[in-house]
Amino acid sequence: MTPDATTARVVLTTTDSADExxxxxxxxVDARLAACVQIAGPVRSVFRWEGAASVEEEWQLWLKTDLARVDDLTARLVAEHTYDVPEVLVLPVVGGHGPYLAWVTQETEGSAVDP
Incomplete structure (x- = not known):
């Protein structure tokens, strides 16, 4: 696979604590829905919720997955998330290091031992 023809995707979400x-x-990752997750935080989020502006500290998760797993990852993420309306953004990967992109696909193939 050439780096220009990748099926890798990055899914972004946020949550309210490092533990979460x-x-x-x-x-x-255990469910093999993401090959890797990087956690950054705290970050400051400014948003409008229920008619009022809010500023909150959150932790941002960058999940690496394959296009074939995006729907399952999204469903599991929403089911597990503590937010009523969690951020779930799916970003295409337009290129990258071929062996890494292949690893992402390999790690997200199949199903988890303990779903």
Whole structure:
């Protein structure tokens, strides 16, 4: 596969604590829905919710997966998430290091031992 023809995707979400970010990451990697999750935080999020502007500290998760697993990852992420309306953004990967992209696909093939 050439780097220009990748099926890799990055899924972004946020959560309200480092512990919750760790828990979600482990669930999704253990289920082979994500090959890797990087956690950044805290980050400051500014948003409008229920008619009022809010500023909150959150932790951002960058989940690496394959296009074939995006729907299953999204469904599991939403089911496991503590937010009523979690952020779930799916970003295409337009290129990258071929062996890494192949690893992402390989790690997200199949199903988990303990779903």
């Amino acid at each position: 970010a760790d828990r979600l990451s482990r669930v999704l």
